Amino acid sequence: xxxxxxxxxxxxxTMSLPSSPVTGAFTGIQWDPMQKLRLTQPEKLLLRSxxxxxxxxxxxxxEESTAYVKVVxxxxxxxxxxxxxxxxxxxxxxMLPDDEALQILYTDPxxxxxxxxxxxxxxxxxxxxxxxxxxxxxxxATFYNEDDGNLLDEWRPLLRVLHLGGSGDAFAQRGAAYxxxxxxxxxxPSQRFATNRSLKINHASVMEPLQALISWxxxxxxxxxxxxLSLVTPTLTALMTCPEARTMFANSGGIGYxxxxxxxxxxxxxxxxxxxxxQLYELCFCLWTLTYECNSSAMIRTAFVRxxxxxxxxxLVSSAPRExxxxxxxxxxxxxxxxxxxxxxxxxxxSKKEVTGATxxxxxxxxxxxxxxxxxKERQWTDPDIVDDLNVLHKLxxxxxxxxxxxxxxxxxVQSGSLEWGFLHTEKFFKENAKKFEGTNGDFSxxxxxVALTASNDEEVQSIACYDIGEFVRHYPNGRVIARxxxxxxxxMRLVDHSNEELQxxxxxxxxxxxxxxxAAVH
Numbered sequence: 001x002x003x004x005x006x007x008x009x010x011x012x013x014t015m016s017l018p019s020s021p022v023t024g025a026f027t028g029i030q031w032d033p034m035q036k037l038r039l040t041q042p043e044k045l046l047l048r049s050x051x052x053x054x055x056x057x058x059x060x061x062x063e064e065s066t067a068y069v070k071v072v073x074x075x076x077x078x079x080x081x082x083x084x085x086x087x088x089x090x091x092x093x094x095m096l097p098d099d100e101a102l103q104i105l106y107t108d109p110x111x112x113x114x115x116x117x118x119x120x121x122x123x124x125x126x127x128x129x130x131x132x133x134x135x136x137x138x139x140x141a142t143f144y145n146e147d148d149g150n151l152l153d154e155w156r157p158l159l160r161v162l163h164l165g166g167s168g169d170a171f172a173q174r175g176a177a178y179x180x181x182x183x184x185x186x187x188x189p190s191q192r193f194a195t196n197r198s199l200k201i202n203h204a205s206v207m208e209p210l211q212a213l214i215s216w217x218x219x220x221x222x223x224x225x226x227x228x229l230s231l232v233t234p235t236l237t238a239l240m241t242c243p244e245a246r247t248m249f250a251n252s253g254g255i256g257y258x259x260x261x262x263x264x265x266x267x268x269x270x271x272x273x274x275x276x277x278x279q280l281y282e283l284c285f286c287l288w289t290l291t292y293e294c295n296s297s298a299m300i301r302t303a304f305v306r307x308x309x310x311x312x313x314x315x316l317v318s319s320a321p322r323e324x325x326x327x328x329x330x331x332x333x334x335x336x337x338x339x340x341x342x343x344x345x346x347x348x349x350x351s352k353k354e355v356t357g358a359t360x361x362x363x364x365x366x367x368x369x370x371x372x373x374x375x376x377k378e379r380q381w382t383d384p385d386i387v388d389d390l391n392v393l394h395k396l397x398x399x400x401x402x403x404x405x406x407x408x409x410x411x412x413x414v415q416s417g418s419l420e421w422g423f424l425h426t427e428k429f430f431k432e433n434a435k436k437f438e439g440t441n442g443d444f445s446x447x448x449x450x451v452a453l454t455a456s457n458d459e460e461v462q463s464i465a466c467y468d469i470g471e472f473v474r475h476y477p478n479g480r481v482i483a484r485x486x487x488x489x490x491x492x493m494r495l496v497d498h499s500n501e502e503l504q505x506x507x508x509x510x511x512x513x514x515x516x517x518x519x520a521a522v523h
Contacts, residue, residue: 017119017122017174017175017178018171019095019119020115020116020118020119020171021089021092021093021094021095021096021101021115021171022089022092022096022101022104022105022111022112022115023095023101023115023119024095024096024097024098024099024100024101024102025096025098025101025102025104025105025112026112026116026119028102028105029105029112029113029116031044031047031048032044034109034113036078036079036110037074037075037078037079037113038078039071039074039075043071043074046067046068046071047071047072047075050068050072050120055123055124055127056127059124059127059128059131059137059142060137061136061137062136062137062138062141062142062146065124065128065137065141065142066141066142066143066152068124069121069124069142069143069152069154070152070154072117072120072121072124073117073121073152073154073155073157073158074154075113075116075117076114076117076118076121076157076158076161077154077156077157077160079110079111079113079114079117080110080114080117080157080160080161080164080172084164084165084166085164085165085166085167085168085169086108086110086111086114086169087107087108087111088104088107088108088111089104089108089111089112089114089115089169090111090164090166090167090168090169090172091167092104111169114161114169114172115171115172118161118171118172118175118176118179119175121158121175121176121179122175122178122179124142124179125139125178125179125182125183128142129182138186138199139182139183139186140186140187140191140199140201141199143155143183143186143187144186144187144199144201144202144205146199148202149199149200149201149202149205150202150205151183151184151187151202151205151206151209155180155183155209158176158179158180158183159176159180159209159212159213159216161173161176162176162177162180162213162216163216170227170230170231173231174230174231174234174235177213177216177217177231177232177235178234178235178238180209180213180235181213181235181238181239181245182238184206184209184210184213184245185238185239185241185242185245186201187201187202187203187205187206188203188206188210188242188243188244188245189203189244190242190243190244191242207244210244210245210248211248211252213235213239214239214245214248214249214252214254215252217232217235217236217239217249218249218252218253218254218257220232221254221257221258221261222257224261224264226275226276226279229261229275229279229283230279233279233282233283233286234282236249236282236286237282237285237286240285240286240289240290241289243292243293246289246290246292246293247293247297247300249290250290250293250297250299250300250303251299253303254286254290255287255290255300255303255304255307255309256303256306256307258283258286258287258290258309258312259287259307259308259309259311259312260307260312261275261283262280262283262284262287262312262313262315262316263308263311263312263315265279265280265283277321277322277325280316280321280325281322281324281325281328284313284316284325284328284329284332285328287309287312287313287332288328288329288331288332288335290304291304291332291335291336291339292335294335294336294339295339295340295341295342295343295344296343296344297344298341298344298345298346298347298355301339301341301355301356301359302346302355304336304355304360305355305359305360305363308416308417309332309336310333310336310360310363310364310367310416311363311367311416311417311418313329313332313333314333314364314367314368314369314372314416314418315367316329317329317330317333317369317372317376318368318372323383323386326386327383327385327386327389330386330389330390330393331385331389333360333364333369333389333393334389334392334393336357336360337357337360337361337364337392337393337396337397338357338392338396339356339357339360340356340357341354341355341356357396358400361396361397361400362400362404362408362412363412363415363416364393364397365397365400365401365404365409365412365413366409366411366412366413366414366415366416366418367413367416367418368413368418368420369393369397370397370398370401373390373393373394373397374394376390377390377391377394406423406424406429406432406433407433407436409424410424410429410433411446414446414449414450414453414468415449417453417456417461418461419453419460419461419464419465419468420460420464421460421464425464425467425468425471427471430468430471430472430474430475431475434472434475434476434479435476437472437476444482444486447469447472447482447483447486447488448486450465450468450469450472450488451465451469451483451486451487451488451491453465454466454469454488454491454492454495454507455491459498459500459502459503460502462495462503462506463500463502463503463506463507464506466492466495466503466506466507466509466510467506467509467510469483469488469492469510469514470506470509470510470512470513470514471513473510473513473514474513480513480514480515483514484514488510488514489511489514489515492507492510492511492514493507493511495507496508496511
């Protein structure tokens with residue numbers, strides 16, 4: 001999927017599985033001596049037939065297709081035992097020359113056979129996906145029982161490969177996850193149109209395996225390593241074309257994981273995940289598809305706010321890693337800006353807390369998106385989607401901005417964590433708005449947020465937070481006592497010896513304001 005239109009239409013999300021490092025050994029596999037696989041004579045014949053003929057011929061009708069798939073899954077089940085990753089093959093990174101690959105066939109036969117089975121299953125999935133929609137031979141007809149519509153029991157070794165333990169087996173896990181995703185999506189109610197209508201699939205048989213796959217994906221996303229991302233992003237990109245998988249992933253905290261990886265992958269992060277441009281695109285694509293569930297789910301809208309997804313998307317737009325990434329980030333922002341709560345109001349009775357497009361627009365304004373959109377509109381874009389998204393966002397942002405008071409804009413900026421020097425960070429602003437820092441509940445939540453922002457990864461944000469705390473102390477009656485009760489003095493004091501001179505100066509000034517009762521006289 002390189003050009004987003006609608007996630008539901010993105011069925012052509014075909015990952016190209018890199019070749020196994022031991023591909024050169026596949027032709028040397030002899031089934032007869034491999035007693036461990038417990039293959040019957042007819043099963044061996046089926047495997048040999050699959051090697052001798054094109055894959056399309058082997059999958060010529062639903063009955064033969066299912067029989068062949070069952071044998072390949074049996075091979076995977078017997079080869080990838082419960083003892084963990086294979087001794088040699090699982091550790092290989094680059095492609096081996098044929099003679100070295102054949103040598104490993106003798107020292108680690110089950111490792112080679114595991115890779116063979118994964119490669120075959122991937123070829124089967126790709127071939128079945130390319131067959132005519134609604135035909136007799138499909139992923140649904142091949143991997144689901146004809147009599148009761150249940151998912152074949154033989155699918156389980158795919159999940160076991162994902163949980164190999166140890167250092168895993170990157171090739172096998174990436175391939176198993178991708179194949180399992182397509183097998184399970186074929187059983188989801190939303191995918192009925194892709195399967196022969198006479199085939200009755202029991203959708204309930206899919207939900208537990210699908211949750212297990214998504215749990216494995218989220219466990220990989222908890223790591224900040226680029227290698228973990230490369231295991232799951234192709235599969236996740238495919239899964240996010242399916243509404244059931246999107247909802248399940250969102251319920252598993254998916255929006256937060258995606259937002260964190262996007263923030264780590266863009267500028268200003270000290271803990272950069274080292275995500276490639278392609279991985280940033282795939283992560284952003286997944287976040288964009290999830291915005292399509294906002295109108296139907298208050299929970300998903302709330303998750304987008306809670307997990308600071310807008311901040312991650314605006315950072316992506318401002319850092320502009322590549323045009324295709326900017327395009328999908330703008331599409332996600334537009335979708336959020338236009339969402340509403342009519343079909344799925346929040347269970348809370350407080351309508352003021354309802355998350356809608358206006359909520360996201362305020363966040364976007366707080367993150368400085370207006371400035372970026374205004375700048376981008378001046379550029380010549382060849383992609384009509386980008387032009388259209390920019391026009392819509394420009395109109396919505398400026399309309400929303402007109403309705404916001406100066407304090408609203410300040411509040412949105414502080415809540416976004418994207419502080420930038422400007423008219424909001426001046427003596428005049430604090431003189432006019434000091435009382436508003438109390439907050440509606442009198443809990444000084446804005447001051448608490450400013451104190452938290454002094455620990456930001458961005459030194460300019462830290463400097464501005466120090467300045468704002470100091471100005472609050474100056475202009476709010478008893479501001480010194482309140483700031484100190486919130487721990488501001490001790491936290492800002494630690495920045496006085498910072499290596500950044502600008503930050504050091506603002507920290508020192510803020511501490512001085514907290515310690516001197518009549519700052520104006522001293523100043």
